[in-house]
Amino acid sequence: MIRFINEHRDRFGVELICQVLRPAVRGFLTSRGYRAAVNRTPSARQLQDDLLVPEIVRLHAENYGVYGRRKMHALMRRQGWDIGRDQTERLMRLAGVRGVRKSKRVFTTKSDPALQRPTDLVNRRFTADGPRRLWVCDVTYVATWSGFAYVAFVTDVYSRRIVGWNVAATLRAEILPMQALDMAAWDAGDDLTGLTHHSDHGSNYMAMVYTDRIVELGAVPSTGTVGDSFDNAMAEAVNNLYKTELIRQRGPWRTVEQVELATLEWVWWWNNSRLHGELDMRTPLEVEQAYYADQESAQPAPARQGSR
Structure with a gap:
């Protein structure tokens, strides 16, 4: 006051x-x-508040203004501040910032009953024992002043890293999801042997040109049903957070190109900076780095050659 x-x-x-x-x-x-x-004379608490409130405001803004108490507390701790959750909540109130609320999911997938459907190999078990074991894919849309922008994401289940994405003005299989898949495949060295590619029964994912590409890369296709949020829950969760954290925060959107540029920035933040509660408040990049470091340390040391 x-x-x-x-x-x-x-x-x-x-x-x-x-x-x-x-x-x-x-x-x-x-x-x-x-x-x-x-x-x-200002108390020690007041002096600390005067120091921490601007930091809360800065960090909250740098993370799309979406963090609530849990993630702001984790972020402040990562920044070196010795601060508790209740204190974080009080400082957020003083700073006038709050977390964003998730929106309701909207189902946009259309199924083609004439297309052959791969078996559901996931059965709602969205777990993996390492990167490049299971990818989940889905499509969403963004309304712009110049028409709809359609967005496709490919997400690695182990690390939650978005490994491929694309924004286009069309849903055509060879353009929208295919380019997202090709980006993900390029990141993996174009060899997806042993990987399961999971999506719903949407016609763009069931198109022959797309399923042939999956097989060509060495992956195994898997599909859930259409309109059932549990059968492709992780992919739909990514779409929902994308809409909540970026699209509804930064709109209105004028063009497809504007959405594409903003999506590029958001995906980078998601992979490299965003703290994920499902990953124990780590980033996808940190999770993958830890995995590969563990794999490297588990390798036996090379035998030393004896001296002559």
Whole structure:
């Protein structure tokens, strides 16, 4: 309240502000009480608040303004601040920031009953023992002033890293999901042997040109049903967070190209900076780096050659 009065006293005067706020706010709200509080030596807590609130504001803004208490607490700890969850929540209130709420899922997939459907090899078990074992894929859309932008993501189940993505003005299989798959395949060295590719029964994923490409890369196709959020839950969760954290926060969107550029930035943040509760507040990149470091340390040391 002191801060509020300080910000507005030159315009309205201390007496008037205190008179207006007194019926609604309990406390010292008299001009005499205000002046006594202003002249009082700041407490250690107040000094710490003055230091931490700007940091809360900065870090919250740098992470798309979406973090709630849990992730802000984890982020502050990663930044070296010795701070508790309750303290984080109190500072967020002082800073006027809060987490974003997830939106309801919207199902956009259309099935073609004439297409042959691969077996569901996942059965709602979205777990993997390492990267490049199981990828989940889905499509969503964004309304722009110039028409719809369609977005395809390929996500690695182990690390939750988005390994491929594409934004296009069409749903055609050879353009929208195919280019996302090709990006993911390129990242994996164009060899997906032993990998399961899971999607729903959408016609763009069941198209022959797309399923042939999956087999060509060495992967095994798997599909759930259409309209059942549990059969492709992780992929739909990525879509939902994309809409919540980026699209609804930054809109309205003018063009497909604008969506594409923003998606590029968001995917980089998702993979490299965003803390994931499902990953024990780590980033997808950190999870993969830890996995490969463990694999390397588990390799037997090369035998030393004897001296002659």
